[in-house]
Amino acid sequence: MSSSKEKVPAYEEVIADLLRSTTGPVSAKELAEKLLAVRPSQARNPLQAMRQHIRQANGRLLVFLDADTVLSLRLAFQGARFRLPLDREMINKGLVNIVDSLPYYLPLNFPLEQVRFVDSAGKPVAFQIKPVSQQVNTLFGHQDITTLYANLSDWLRAQKVNAKDHLLITILDWEQGVMQLAREPFGQRNQGLLAQRNRLMADLFFDLLESAVDEDIYAHVAVPTIYARLPDKSGYPPGHWMIVLEEDGRMISDGWRIHYSDGGFSPLEQLAREIAGEPQHPAARPVSKEQREQVYRFKAALAYRPNLWREIEVQGKQTLADLDLLLREAFNHDVFDHLGGFWKLIPRGIQGKPGVTKRGAARQARYREVKLGHVEPMGGGEGARIRIAELELAIGDRLKYVYDFGDWIEHHLTLEAIETPQASVKYPREVARNQPEYVYCVECQKKGKQKVAKWICLECTTGPDHEIMLCEKCADRHEEHYLEEILY
Ligand SMILES: [Zn+2]
Ligand SMILES: [Zn+2]
CATH class of the missing domain: 2.40.330.10 (DNA-binding pseudobarrel domain)
Structure with a gap:
């Protein structure tokens, strides 16, 4: 047996030993110090190395009540x-x-x-x-x-x-x-109390998922963590955790992992749904007549050049295919080539929690991306028929739009207003755009003329100090070169 193979269980055994005599929550720092006393370490930061071993025991020997406090699995489940x-x-x-x-x-x-x-x-x-x-x-x-x-x-x-x-x-x-x-x-049965217990349990699961680094958590860690955090776990019993999650609807589990229910299905769930003959894509959500007519005003900006923006309006009954075409036209993208794709950006975790300052929230703002679907040029694609009203957007909500999955040109859309349509207006439409900051043709400048450049020659450009911007006419002399249209 190799020594590295023995090393891992050895730490676990020591941690298990240390936890055996505990009767309640323990500070993670104290546990790390005790672990270090039994197993001295050569690590540069020994205490931190011990904390890492403790983290690895999460869901195996212990769970975290909070970042600094642990509870043995035995006690987490005691009386649950x-x-x-x-x-x-x-x-x-x-x-x-x-x-x-x-x-x-x-x-x-x-x-x-x-x-x-x-x-x-x-x-x-x-x-x-x-x-x-x-x-x-x-x-x-x-x-x-x-x-x-x-x-x-x-x-x-x-x-x-x-x-x-x-x-x-x-x-x-x-x-x-x-x-x-x-x-x-x-x-x-106390139906009201049961509903309350189930909701509390579901909220604890959701909080754990929201604060996770990844967009999923493991059941063998989450279940004991929830019981350790549940006030009065020996009180009126909630449902089996899988039934609680299923009834809550925000999360989905294959019994192994737990993730957001709007984030698509895991391969295992996909398989189960195929066997059960369930649809792979949710059916279209019903939309009222009023919602169909409503006008959604978005501010769309290039992700890496936020000063380049367009304000656009689209109606609830119009689709992601309509929005895709409008964005292509507004940002001068090819309407006949390449795919477009949409995602909904949903804030996670720390945002919107009580006690978190606006600045703190902005610094720690995290979004998860829920895929809405792609749109093929000239229609088609899984997202093409989704109507804007089906997205159930509220003012301030954000979407991500990617044009061309090869070049990956990313745009961020923010919903600025939802209004009633104006009688004489045809939607969708562009209503405003940024003030253009024109650059001028370098060839014409040499001749003392000022002409707005329309193209950049990427082959003659050698760096940010030597960008070859060209007007339509001067671009003719670079027609064998790779030219890119300048967006204003
Ligand atoms: Zn020129
Ligand atoms: Zn050139």
Whole structure:
């Protein structure tokens, strides 16, 4: 065995040892100091190196309550509660699917045969593990998939469980896999409180996603983190986290990762949707007559030359194809060649949070990009038929438009106003543009004449101090060269 292979678990073992005796949250700094005392380090900044080892244990041994405080996984799950809905079929057969629901609430790779259930009096609930084979349609044909069920028929019968009842589960001992079962009759359910608990849980997941560096988080980190942060995790139980996320709608999970639901599907989700025969693209959103007529005024600017802008207006019933054509014309792009593409820019995380100053927010402003679709010249493309009103934009919202995926000419659009249309005006249209800062033809200047340059010869240009700007006529002598039109 190589020494580098031994090194990684060694740190984990020390961290696990240090956490075993804790009874509550621990400061990450203190834990790093204790780790350093056991395992002296040659690193230039030893404490920082230890903090890195602690970060690597996130979701494996511990979770972060905040940036400086950690809690062992065992304590994060201690007393945590969740619920599973029961349906007629489950009750008739007495079988509860444990493969899809329990592993998230157990240590990694915990053998399901070793799970122990107890009732509210602490007495063991007898059950057998029952493997059930099912034929499943996959892209590779019919496949037999074996799922483990807990046969709880005796207990369910004794409890007189009904179809709309819930199974309440409390984690008594996460390391040993001991869980308490209780029945919540439908009539005793506090629907208002349950909705409130579920919303709180969903908000905690969403906050975690919003503050993540990437645009996804891992379930094995997120679930214990949420329980560690949930006030009163032993109180009225929220739903199983996957059901909570599905009902909330802002996020989507394949059971492994959690990401924004408007960010498209992961390959795994795509596969599941194909097998289930679900559409790959959401259907068009309904738009009212009023929304169809509304005029959206955008300020569009080149991303790398924000002084070069156009103000444009487009109606709600008009499409991204119409907007694409208008932008091509306004910025002198070729209308017959190259693709155009649109994204919605959505602020993430720190922005708009209480306690964050405007300047702080601007400095830390982060956007995620939700792809809306591309538009082919002369129509076509996945985004072409999307109507502006379907984008559900509010004043201040931003879009990104890229013309030509090869040269990647990026534009930022900001929605400045939504107004009622004027009777005599034909939309879409350009309403204003920046004052042009003209540059003049270098050839004509040599002859003492001032003529506005229309082209830049990229072959004769040698640098910013020697840019060959040319008028239409002088450009004729460079016709074999690579000329680019100057935008004003
Ligand atoms: Zn000239
Ligand atoms: Zn030239």
